[in-house]
Every structure is written in structure tokens, then in C-alpha cells.
Amino acid sequence: MGRNPRVTSAFRAMRGIGIKEEQVKPVLKNLLKLYEKNWELIEAENYRVLADAIFDAEDNKVEEQNVDQQEEDMEEEEALVRHEPARPLKRLRLRHQEVQGSPSSNTSNVMLGSVVGAALKRPKLDKAPETSAQQHPHPMMKSTESRAEPCQVSPLHVTKNKGKQPLPSKPSALEERSDSLSQVAVRGTGFIPDSLALIKPKDEPFTDDIFNVDLPHYGVPIAMVHPDPLSKGNLPIENEEIGKKTVQESSSQFTERESRVDCLETLSGDRRTNCELAPVQEESNSKLEVATSPLGEVKLSLSCNPAVGRSDFRMPSLDDVIKLTEEKCLHSYKIIDPNFSVKNLLKHMCESFLELGSDSTDKSQDGLVNILPTLDALKRSTVRNVLGGNDDNLCMPLCTSNGLANTENLSAVPAEISRPPTPLNSLDYHVQASKRISDNDCGVSDKDRKFQDPEDTNTHSLVVVPQSELTPDDLRSIVDINDITKGEERFKISWVNELSSELLESFRYIPQSIVFKNANVMFSLFRIGDESCCATCFSDCIAASVSCSCAQGTGGEFAYSPRGLLKEHFLDECISMAHHPCHIFCEECPLERVKNDDCLEPCKGHLKRKFIKECWSKCGCSKQCGNRVVQRGITCSLQIFFTSEGKGWGLRTLEDLAKGAFVCEYVGEILTSMEFYERTMQRTKSRKCTYPVLLDADWGSNGSVMNEEALCLDASHYGNVARFINHRCLDANLIEIPVEVETPDHHYYHLAFFTTREVKAMEELTWDYGIDFDDLDQPFKPFQCRCGSTFCRNMNRSTRRNSS
Numbered sequence: 087m088g089r090n091p092r093v094t095s096a097f098r099a100m101r102g103i104g105i106k107e108e109q110v111k112p113v114l115k116n117l118l119k120l121y122e123k124n125w126e127l128i129e130a131e132n133y134r135v136l137a138d139a140i141f142d143a144e145d146n147k148v149e150e151q152n153v154d155q156q157e158e159d160m161e162e163e164e165a166l167v168r169h170e171p172a173r174p175l176k177r178l179r180l181r182h183q184e185v186q187g188s189p190s191s192n193t194s195n196v197m198l199g200s201v202v203g204a205a206l207k208r209p210k211l212d213k214a215p216e217t218s219a220q221q222h223p224h225p226m227m228k229s230t231e232s233r234a235e236p237c238q239v240s241p242l243h244v245t246k247n248k249g250k251q252p253l254p255s256k257p258s259a260l261e262e263r264s265d266s267l268s269q270v271a272v273r274g275t276g277f278i279p280d281s282l283a284l285i286k287p288k289d290e291p292f293t294d295d296i297f298n299v300d301l302p303h304y305g306v307p308i309a310m311v312h313p314d315p316l317s318k319g320n321l322p323i324e325n326e327e328i329g330k331k332t333v334q335e336s337s338s339q340f341t342e343r344e345s346r347v348d349c350l351e352t353l354s355g356d357r358r359t360n361c362e363l364a365p366v367q368e369e370s371n372s373k374l375e376v377a378t379s380p381l382g383e384v385k386l387s388l389s390c391n392p393a394v395g396r397s398d399f400r401m402p403s404l405d406d407v408i409k410l411t412e413e414k415c416l417h418s419y420k421i422i423d424p425n426f427s428v429k430n431l432l433k434h435m436c437e438s439f440l441e442l443g444s445d446s447t448d449k450s451q452d453g454l455v456n457i458l459p460t461l462d463a464l465k466r467s468t469v470r471n472v473l474g475g476n477d478d479n480l481c482m483p484l485c486t487s488n489g490l491a492n493t494e495n496l497s498a499v500p501a502e503i504s505r506p507p508t509p510l511n512s513l514d515y516h517v518q519a520s521k522r523i524s525d526n527d528c529g530v531s532d533k534d535r536k537f538q539d540p541e542d543t544n545t546h547s548l549v550v551v552p553q554s555e556l557t558p559d560d561l562r563s564i565v566d567i568n569d570i571t572k573g574e575e576r577f578k579i580s581w582v583n584e585l586s587s588e589l590l591e592s593f594r595y596i597p598q599s600i601v602f603k604n605a606n607v608m609f610s611l612f613r614i615g616d617e618s619c620c621a622t623c624f625s626d627c628i629a630a631s632v633s634c635s636c637a638q639g640t641g642g643e644f645a646y647s648p649r650g651l652l653k654e655h656f657l658d659e660c661i662s663m664a665h666h667p668c669h670i671f672c673e674e675c676p677l678e679r680v681k682n683d684d685c686l687e688p689c690k691g692h693l694k695r696k697f698i699k700e701c702w703s704k705c706g707c708s709k710q711c712g713n714r715v716v717q718r719g720i721t722c723s724l725q726i727f728f729t730s731e732g733k734g735w736g737l738r739t740l741e742d743l744a745k746g747a748f749v750c751e752y753v754g755e756i757l758t759s760m761e762f763y764e765r766t767m768q769r770t771k772s773r774k775c776t777y778p779v780l781l782d783a784d785w786g787s788n789g790s791v792m793n794e795e796a797l798c799l800d801a802s803h804y805g806n807v808a809r810f811i812n813h814r815c816l817d818a819n820l821i822e823i824p825v826e827v828e829t830p831d832h833h834y835y836h837l838a839f840f841t842t843r844e845v846k847a848m849e850e851l852t853w854d855y856g857i858d859f860d861d862l863d864q865p866f867k868p869f870q871c872r873c874g875s876t877f878c879r880n881m882n883r884s885t886r887r888n889s890s
């Protein structure tokens with residue numbers, strides 16, 4: 087009789103990835119037995135289960151060869167006593183830790199992706215929908231280069247590039263920052279569940295609440311944890327009663343015969359769960375600690391109570407317990423998610439326990455944990471975590487500086503995150519705690535890193551603290567996921583990260599720019615001449631048949647249409663000026679002067695721009711006047727999101743926008759060029775990133791600009807939504823236009839963003855920073871542009887270099 091063609095195919099597939107027939111045979115046999123000849127399970131994902139099982143079998147062989155003789159003898163003895171079943175299949179997982187765990191594996195997920203993708207493709211059926219992170223490789227998964235350097239912008243050393251670009255920090259600082267970010271990146275990959283593929287067995291429907299099935303049916307040994315002996319007598323009667331009730335309610339989920347859930351311990355020892363108590367004989371060696379929360383406050387251990395007829399019980403090794411449990415899980419539930427691990431399941435249970443017990447809204451708490459979750463809630467939460475319910479993006483990552491005004495007082499302190507139990511995938515809650523980090527690190531402190539288990543792709547491993555432990559600085563730095571503006575704008579602006587667990591860096595939202603210290607920004611009625619205001623107007627200047635004097639600055643015609651959009655020809659002229667730049671050169675450029683170099687460098691040039699002049703305080707028209715657009719603030723629905731191209735955070739519109747629509751202005755601290763120079767130098771030392779924009783639209787036109795008159799906006803600490811707008815070469819959908827709102831003095835003006843074309847809802851909003859990527863004289867290397875434009879100046883350069 088010929089060989090079963092399915093067997094032949096299996097051999098062939100395995101041969102294709104370098105596995106010999108003799109290695110395949112025994113494992114395949116076992117699998118067929120285990121899956122009751124359900125070939126589909128074995129063939130799924132290009133024989134992934136089979137390959138994985140073979141890898142594991144090989145692993146076991148190596149492990150076994152390595153154990154010393156004594157241990158082997160002991161194991162054999164134990165095996166005789168316990169009748170441990172043969173162990174062909176532990177858990178079916180790809181050896182992803184080989185790529186994930188390695189500290190040098192910046193490209194881990196890329197590697198994983200290619201291995202899995204090439205040899206072992208995922209099945210089409212029953213897998214969780216691909217996240218966008220899987221569809222587009224996440225920037226954090228790749229090399230450091232692919233991560234946006236949030237503040238690499240051209241500094242005061244402005245080059246001939248129009249002087250409008252944000253300013254870069256020193257390369258060394260950037261490199262260091264990149265290094266730290268790359269570490270985050272490696273870890274960050276772990277948070278993205280690789281696959282939730284759970285293949286249904288033929289005859290057993292698989293549901294999400296698979297772990298809620300009656301465990302007695304399979305006899306899987308669930309934790310039997312005894313109470314802390316020290317406080318046994320302290321348990322209040324009410325708790326005991328409640329505990330009994332809770333266990334009774336959920337008793338169908340646990341076996342009564344061999345295992346009973348007794349209690350989950352806390353470090354404090356004086357808190358008791360609402361679990362059933364069992365008389366436990368105290369023997370230190372009769373308790374096996376199986377999992378703990380990251381800090382060890384919560385522990386999960388197993389013990390056997392000799393009083394219920396197990397006097398011959400011998401404590402097994404933790405590894406054996408885990409292996410056997412995984413085998414049973416595999417057999418019972420056919421879990422083949424490569425990320426499934428009982429160890430992680432139990433760890434998640436500890437975390438869920440802590441999470442549910444740490445209700446930060448309860449101000450009365452000053453201990454670590456004092457509200458104990460019901461077992462049902464605990465299980466739901468744990469199962470959600472283990473099955474890859476990726477709610478990582480629900481937790482708030484906050485890079486916080488201690489004292490925003492004093493940027494030097496930045497220090498690394500422990501991470502603190504409190505995560506309330508939330509519905510899966512719901513973003514509808516506020517940040518409840520803050521995470522402080524070192525200033526050169528965005529999102530994760532060293533301490534956090536320590537808690538990260540490279541194998542653990544689901545857990546947040548973050549420390550939970552009661553809200554009372556948050557300092558006023560922590561509370562100040564909280565970024566509301568629903569509204570980063572904290573009510574400062576008329577419209578809420580939410581943020582979302584659909585790609586990774588990276589959280590929004592903390593900053594102070596301000597709707598209007600504010601003077602930092604010495605900037606000479608004085609708005610006086612005295613400075614506004616009668617000819618530049620419309621004192622006699624009383625309603626909407628734009629609706630009037632004859633344009634008032636406020637239109638003089640824009641050629642006698644208002645820049646805005648009655649619909650509140652920029653007039654087409656005005657806008658087109660601004661766009662054309664940006665595309666065909668005309669530079670003004672100052673006699674002594676303040677940007678060069680502040681460097682205090684022996685030899686003053688010539689001015690690199692500043693882009694000439696058209697100004698909009700709005701009606702202002704001395705005008706008689708109403709606030710609703712059509713010539714008051716920018717000053718009325720943001721009127722469209724915007725959102726901050728994590729870009730998939732490696733640019734970091736970006737800004738998008740949630741509604742369609744017409745051409746010429748005002749979006750927002752660039753808001754930040756107003757600094758003199760000297761202040762900015764000093765700040766940049768300090769930042770370089772402390773590796774702090776910057777978000778500055780020069781207000782140089784009219785420099786040089788009236789002779790030299792004095793140092794203290796040369797202003798820029800820095801949105802690093804105080805800013806608005808514009809600080810998230812990314813750069814796009816040439817065909818950006820936004821253009822920045824200087825606007826006079828309070829003063830005709832062009833040293834200070836508002837920098838407002840208008841759409842250059844129609845923009846559809848969900849499109850990213852971009853503007854051309856004006857960076858000259860070709861300018862090799864720049865002291866700092868600009869970021870690697872990922873704008874994706876066909877006119878990308880950065881891409882052209884590298885393409886040119888490649889072709890030459």
C-alpha cells in the first residue's frame with residue numbers, strides 16, 4: 087500500500103525547511119494521535135504545528151542531554167511514581183524567543199515575520215484580523231533609523247533653507263536618543279501580539295471564553311493557593327462569607343475534588359481575598375510559587391493539602407507542572423497560538439488581580455492593594471490578556487519632565503501606571519496615572535525595562551500605584567486620551583496609537599503662544615495706527631460692500647472668502663512663493679550673532695512671505711467678523727495618531743476639509759534667538775528634544791534684526807496640536823502663513839496653517855518644514871525623511887547618491 091499522500095506532503099514541507107524525515111515521523115505520529123487524525127490542524131499554516139512540535143522535541147532532547155545524571159535519576163524515579171505521560175508536545179509555539187529575546191535583535195519582528203511568512207504561513211481561517219501594525223511593519227520593529235527623531239529640526243544654524251524649519255539638536259544627542267529608543271523599540275515589539283491564531287478543532291467549537299469552560303472536565307490543575315498563615319485568624323467573618331459565596335458562584339469552573347482555589351496572597355499579608363479557605367498544613371516546602379506580579383506584591387502558589395487524602399504528595403518541579411499543564415491545555419483546547427504560555431497566563435492572573443484590586447478612584451487606599459477583585463472578573467481579565475486582547479494601547483505612556491519651566495531638572499524616577507479595568511479595545515477613558523521617565527527616553531524608563539519579559543508579548547509589566555502616590559507633577563503631566571487640550575480649545579482633540587504601546591509624550595497644552603522671558607512682544611493700542619484698523623466697522627467686515635482699511639495689507643481685498651476659507655488666488659500665491667522661494671538676507675543675521683563666534687558667518691537667508699492681516703482689538707467689528715479666522719481658534723475635528731511610516735506621532739483631520747481652510751496655528755513659548763540658543767545648548771547636554779519654529783518671515787526687509795527681536799516659537803514644553811504636524815516635501819496639504827492678529831510689528835506674528843487642497847477625513851496633515859536635505863553644511867544631520875512624496879528632497883538625494 088502506498089504512503090498516505092498527506093504524510094508525503096508533510097514530509098516534503100518539512101524537508102523544505104531542512105527537517106529530516108526521521109525527525110518528522112515520531113512527532114507527526116504523536117500529533118495525529120493527539121489531534122485524532124485531524125489533518126487540517128496539522129496542515130494549517132503550512133504545517134506550523136508540526137514544525138513547532140519538532141523544534142520543541144529537538145529542544146527537549148538538548149535539554150535532556152544537558153541535565154546531570156543525578157537529576158535524571160530523580161526524574162525517572164518521580165516519573166515512576168507519577169506516571170508522567172510521554173512528552174512529545176509541550177506547547178506549540180515557534181521559537182520566537184530566539185528572535186524576540188535577543189538583546190541585539192532590533193529587527194526581531196522583521197525576522198520573525200520573514201521566518202513565519204516564508205516557511206510557515208498563517209492560516210486564513212480563524213485568525214484575529216491583522217492589525218495595521220502587522221500590515222505595515224511598525225517603525226519600532228525596525229532599526230533605530232526608522233523611528234522618528236521627534237525633534238530633529240534645523241536649529242538656529244539655519245541654512246539657506248528658508249529659515250522656517252524646526253531646529254535639530256546635536257547629532258550625538260540624537261544618536262544617544264536613538265539608541266535608547268531602539269531599546270524601547272525592541273521591547274515595544276513584544277507588546278504587539280504576533281498572532282492570535284486559534285484554530286478550531288473539527289468537533290470542538292472554540293470560543294473566546296475557552297478558559298471559562300468547566301475545568302473539572304479536563305482535570306487541569308488550577309492553582310490551589312493557601313492563605314497567609316500569619317493572618318489566617320485575622321480574616322473577618324464577613325469576608326469569609328463573601329468569599330464562600332464568590333467561590334460558590336464560580337465553583338463550576340473549578341474542580342472540587344483535587345484542586346481548590348484558596349486564596350491569592352498579597353505581600354502585605356493583612357488583606358484577604360474573597361476566596362474559600364481550606365485548612366492547610368503549613369509546610370514551607372509544600373507550597374510552589376508559580377507566578378508573581380512584576381514587583382512581587384501578588385503571588386500565586388500551589389499547594390496540596392494532605393488533610394484531604396494526599397499524604398503521599400511530593401512537590402513536583404515548577405517546570406514539570408507548567409509542561410504538563412500546557413500539554414493538557416493543548417489537548418483540551420487545541421491552543422496553538424505561538425504566544426500561549428501557561429506561565430504567562432498565571433502572570434497575567436497576578437497582574438489582573440493587582441489591577442482589579444487597585445482601584446485608583448478610591449482615595450482611601452494607601453496600601454498597595456486593598457480592594458480584591460472577584461474571581462470571575464479576574465479570570466475574564468486574565469483570559470483577555472492571554473488570548474491577546476491587546477489593550478496595551480489603552481495604557482498611557484507618559485514622558486514627563488519634572489517642572490516644565492526648568493527643563494534641566496529632569497531625572498529618572500520609577501515608572502508608575504495605574505490601569506483601570508476597561509472594556510476590551512475601548513479608548514474611552516482617561517489616563518489615570520503618570521509614568522515618569524528619564525529625559526532622554528520617550529515612553530519607557532530603565533526601571534520599566536527591567537520589568538519587561540522579552541517572552542511576554544501581552545503584559546504591560548507596569549507598576550501599579552494608588553493615585554495617592556502620584557505627585558502633583560505627575561498629575562499635571564497627565565495627557566487626557568480624549569482631549570489633549572484639557573478643555574482649552576472649543577473642540578476636543580483625542581490621541582490614539584493603533585500600532586504600538588507607545589504613549590503620548592507629555593507637554594503642556596496652550597491655545598496661545600506665551601512669552602518665556604525676554605521676548606519683546608508688547609501689544610499696545612498705541613502701535614496700531616488708525617490706518618491699520620477699522621474703528622468704524624461694526625459687524626462683519628467681509629460682508630460689507632466696500633473693503634475696510636484692514637484689507638489694505640492684502641492688496642485691498644480680504645484674504646478670506648465669506649465662507650471663511652482663504653481666497654483661491656491668495657492661497658495659490660502663497661503656495662507659489664513657497665515653491666519658488668525668494669530669500670531675504672539680513673546684514674548681520676541674529677542667528678549667526680548669537681553664536682558669538684569670532685568670525686561672523688553671513689546670513690543664510692530667510693524666506694519672503696505674504697502676510698494676512700486680521701481685524702484686531704482696535705477694530706469696531708464683532709468677534710464673528712469674517713476677517714477674524716485665526717484668532718477664533720481651531721474649528722475642525724483633529725486627532726493625534728501614531729504614524730505607520732516611522733515619523734512618530736502625527737496629526738490628522740477627522741472631517742473633510744475644503745481647500746484654504748484654517749486648521750490651527752503653531753503655538754509655543756516665544757523665545758528670543760539668544761534664549762533659544764541657550765536653551766538648545768542646554769538641551770543638547772540633557773538630550774532633550776525641541777520643537778522650534780523661527781518667526782523670520784520679514785527679517786532683513788527693514789535692515790538688521792536685533793538679537794532680542796529675533797523670535798522663535800518653541801513647542802517642546804508648552805505648545806498646541808501643531809507640534810505634531812509632520813513634514814512633507816513640497817506637496818504637503820498644509821501651508822503656514824504669517825498672520826497679524828495683535829500688532830503690525832512683524833517681529834512677532836501668528837503662524838497659521840491652511841489647507842493647500844481639499845483634505846479627506848483621516849488624512850494626515852503635513853507641512854513642508856523647508857528643510858534642505860542637500861545642504862551638507864548643516865551642523866546637524868536632519869531626520870531621514872519618510873514623507874512618501876514623489877517630490878521628496880531627501881529621497882532624491884539618496885537616489886542620486888545610489889545611482890552615482
Ligand SMILES: C[S@@+](CC[C@H](N)C(=O)[O-])C[C@H]1O[C@@H](n2cnc3c(N)ncnc32)[C@H](O)[C@@H]1O
Nearest residue numbers: 234235236237238734735810812813871872873
Ligand atoms: C515637530 S515634530 C512632529 C511630531 C513628531 N512626529 C512627534 O512624534 O512628536 C518634528 C519631528 O517629527 C519627525 N518627522 C517629521 N516629519 C518627518 C518625516 N517626513 N519623516 C521622518 N520623520 C519626520 C522628525 O523626527 C522631526 O524632528
